[in-house]
Amino acid sequence: NAGVTQTPKFQVLKTGQSMTLQCAQDMNHEYMSWYRQDPGMGLRLIHYSVGAGITDQGEVPNGYNVSRSTTEDFPLRLLSAAPSQTSVYFCASRKTGNGELFFGEGSRLTVL
């Protein structure tokens, strides 16, 4: 099993550009989520999904869109990137219930 796979690992954007961060998991997990990690702030939840076709907002959803058309994939879209979105982004998944999260290796995004 590959676990949780995120692409790309690094990305540089200009203000106003759009892009999609990809996340895929092969563990048949119903729950998937996106976090951003900023220095001194820990991780903050952006969006999450409890199954295909179902998404909901987390703590910091503004500026980000998500969709969940399959169990395996949960892409995160930035429609118009801003410097405040410079961060490291992590995708995580888990089985249904209250268990542990499995994390990808992260995507480092810089917006100039």
Place this chain on the structure above:
Amino acid sequence: SQQGEEDPQALSIQEGENATMNCSYKTSINNLQWYRQNSGRGLVHLILIRSNEREKHSGRLRVTLDTSKKSSSLLITASRAADTASYFCAMNTGNQFYFGTGTSLTVIP
């Protein structure tokens, strides 16, 4: 913000010593989890304690939870250089997780 607070922010100890880090939170929880993050990597789950549990052990890890004080602690005994990493508590409220600000642990060989 529902983020947790961890202290200390940074901790440096000698190999073989014990390391204790503390987490305080604001919201009601289903469980509290601890994660480890090596530099530049994703987070890895260490241990989970449910809201009706007070203490849990896993190998060299000991976690306590006091829901009346909304606090938890993680003890790593007999530390090793390989334990050098950042440690985060995470409060699970069901479908949402709120992470602490992290403790950076350095274990000196």
